[in-house]
Amino acid sequence: MNKKNKKNLIFEAKIAWQYQQIDRALWVLQQIEDPRIAEGFDKDWIKGLKNRMEWVIFPTLGQDEQLEMISNDLLLPLLDKNFNLKKIFDITHATSLPAVWPDYVPKILDAFLKNEQRLGKKDIVLKNGQKVRPTIGNWVKTYVDVHGLDKKDEMTVITFLNNSPNYQNISEDYKKTVKKLLVVFESIKVITIKQILNEMKRQGGLPGQEQIDPQKQEAKDSQTAPNQEEKSQKKLSPFLKRLRQSQVQQSGYLSEQEGGAQNQNIPEPQVQAQEKPQTRSPQSSFPNQTGSQKQNKTKTIKISINEALRAVPQVADQIITSKPLYRLGQPGTVPPTIENWLLDYRTRYGISGHNEEDQRNYLHNSPNVQTLNPKELKKVAQLILSYDQNAPLDVLPNQGKIVFNN
Numbered sequence: 001m002n003k004k005n006k007k008n009l010i011f012e013a014k015i016a017w018q019y020q021q022i023d024r025a026l027w028v029l030q031q032i033e034d035p036r037i038a039e040g041f042d043k044d045w046i047k048g049l050k051n052r053m054e055w056v057i058f059p060t061l062g063q064d065e066q067l068e069m070i071s072n073d074l075l076l077p078l079l080d081k082n083f084n085l086k087k088i089f090d091i092t093h094a095t096s097l098p099a100v101w102p103d104y105v106p107k108i109l110d111a112f113l114k115n116e117q118r119l120g121k122k123d124i125v126l127k128n129g130q131k132v133r134p135t136i137g138n139w140v141k142t143y144v145d146v147h148g149l150d151k152k153d154e155m156t157v158i159t160f161l162n163n164s165p166n167y168q169n170i171s172e173d174y175k176k177t178v179k180k181l182l183v184v185f186e187s188i189k190v191i192t193i194k195q196i197l198n199e200m201k202r203q204g205g206l207p208g209q210e211q212i213d214p215q216k217q218e219a220k221d222s223q224t225a226p227n228q229e230e231k232s233q234k235k236l237s238p239f240l241k242r243l244r245q246s247q248v249q250q251s252g253y254l255s256e257q258e259g260g261a262q263n264q265n266i267p268e269p270q271v272q273a274q275e276k277p278q279t280r281s282p283q284s285s286f287p288n289q290t291g292s293q294k295q296n297k298t299k300t301i302k303i304s305i306n307e308a309l310r311a312v313p314q315v316a317d318q319i320i321t322s323k324p325l326y327r328l329g330q331p332g333t334v335p336p337t338i339e340n341w342l343l344d345y346r347t348r349y350g351i352s353g354h355n356e357e358d359q360r361n362y363l364h365n366s367p368n369v370q371t372l373n374p375k376e377l378k379k380v381a382q383l384i385l386s387y388d389q390n391a392p393l394d395v396l397p398n399q400g401k402i403v404f405n406n
Contacts, residue, residue, distance in 0.1 A: 006040060013049055016056050018082045020091070022347065025056035051076060055083070059092040060327070060347055063104060066092070070111035074136055075119065078177050086184045093188075095346050097339055099313035102190050109149060112185055113137045119181070120174045124166040134170075136181060142166060143182050151189040157182045300403060302392040305338070305383060314400030320383070321376040325368045336368075338383065338402070344368055345384055354388045379404045 009031055016024035029050065032038050038046050055077050058066060077085045089108075093101055120134035127145040132138045143160055161167045161179060170178070308315050316339040324333035325340050327347070334340045348366060349358045363369055363381055372380065382404055385391045394403040 005037075009037070013053065017052050017080075020056055020084060020087055022057050022060060025053040029053045029057070055088065058088050059095050063107070067107055067111045070108060071114045072117075074112070074115050074181075075117040078119070078136070078181055081176070085180065086187050089184060089188050095343055097313065097316050098310050099316070105188060105190055106149075108188055109185070112140050113144070115140075119177060120170050122169055139166075139178055139181060140185055143185070149189065152186055154183055154186065157186055299398070300394040300396055303395055304390040304392060305342075305386040305402075306390065308393065308395045308402065312395060312397050312400050315395065315402055318401055320379045320402075320404070321372055323371050341368075341380060341383060342387060345387070354384075359384055359388065375406050378406065 009028065012024050013028045015021060016028055032041075032046055032050060041049075051073060054061070054069065055073075058069065061069075077083045077088070096104065115136040116133075117136050118134060119136050119139055122134060123131045124134050124138055124142060125131055126138070126142060142164065143157070146160060147156060157179070161175075161182070167175060167178060303311065305315075316337065318338050319336055320338060320341065321336040323336060325336050325344055326333055327340075327344070344366070345362055349362055359381075362384065363377065369377065369380065382391070382393065386393050394405070395401070396403060
């Protein structure tokens with residue numbers, strides 16, 4: 001390998017690492033797999049470079065690989081100030097289905113707690129007085145012992161560190177790393193329904209806490225209905241507002257860049273019948289009649305794919321094309337489901353901020369798109385348009401399917 005090519009490889013690796021660019025990292029990994037290229041570098045340097053690039057492509061890896069990296073190799077991205085580890089987990093969150101992420105989060109948090117890499121020189125003291133080695137897992141444990149695993153905000157982390165004797169006894173460099181660790185750990189969590197209900201109850205927001213005359217309540221509701229939403233927002237404590245804000249900023253389906261702001265303006269779903277309803281017979285109002293069941297199964301609602309994935313998660317598994325998909329930088333193929341098509345699009349063109357040129361390039365140049373027939377291409381085009389611009393699709397909620405316009 002000549003000097004010019006070596007210099008180019010090093011440059012591409014630095015850019016990929018500093019800006020978390022998945023495409024560049026995949027290119028670097030392909031290059032160093034070639035023995036003719038690798039032989040021009042020190043073996044340990046190649047190994048270290050491979051570890052760094054694997055952290056860049058972390059969102060594209062399988063869950064088992066991700067959990068293993070968190071458990072065994074988290075120190076590498078933590079120690080480098082140029083690497084935005086929080087961004088990597090935000091991308092992972094954004095490329096996961098809303099129905100999958102809440103179940104995956106506990107496994108990620110557990111992997112943090114299991115990490116035994118040393119972070120600091122002095123032993124740290126747990127809440128029960130026990131002295132333990134200053135590992136990543138034990139630093140996280142000191143935080144969990146105080147604040148548990150419920151979602152908190154970054155201010156909670158800062159307050160904890162300011163009051164922690166363990167934190168005050170370490171060097172400035174280690175302080176920055178421990179803070180980065182706990183901020184990332186906190187950002188991965190999701191707000192639980194139990195946590196929201198407890199907070200609302202503390203704020204007096206749950207019904208049934210006061211005995212109110214039904215007639216008076218009805219009159220009061222009719223007068224205040226237009227401002228109900230505004231007042232409910234005012235009831236939220238600053239704590240819960242911060243939690244909601246941080247949750248929205250992390251979510252790939254709720255963030256403003258991916259159309260979250262537009263979702264606020266989406267009209268109520270319009271229910272329409274695909275088939276002309278039959279004339280009612282005297283018995284047609286009974287729920288156990290075959291005609292009624294058939295009619296309900298063919299009713300659609302018009303919502304975007306982002307709304308559909310939240311409201312009807314099973315649409316993610318709907319197969320919309322005939323041939324399997326190749327995952328960028330990964331061996332083998334995956335079924336051509338809605339989930340995998342969206343993952344392919346986000347992996348190649350980023351999580352959000354897509355424009356018409358990105359959409360055209362994907363529909364004309366993506367390897368997976370090249371094998372589609374005209375009808376399948378139109379389906380994929382409708383899918384990414386709905387994803388980027390919240391264009392409505394016809395969804396059959398009872399069947400967990402999307403009806404594409406051919």
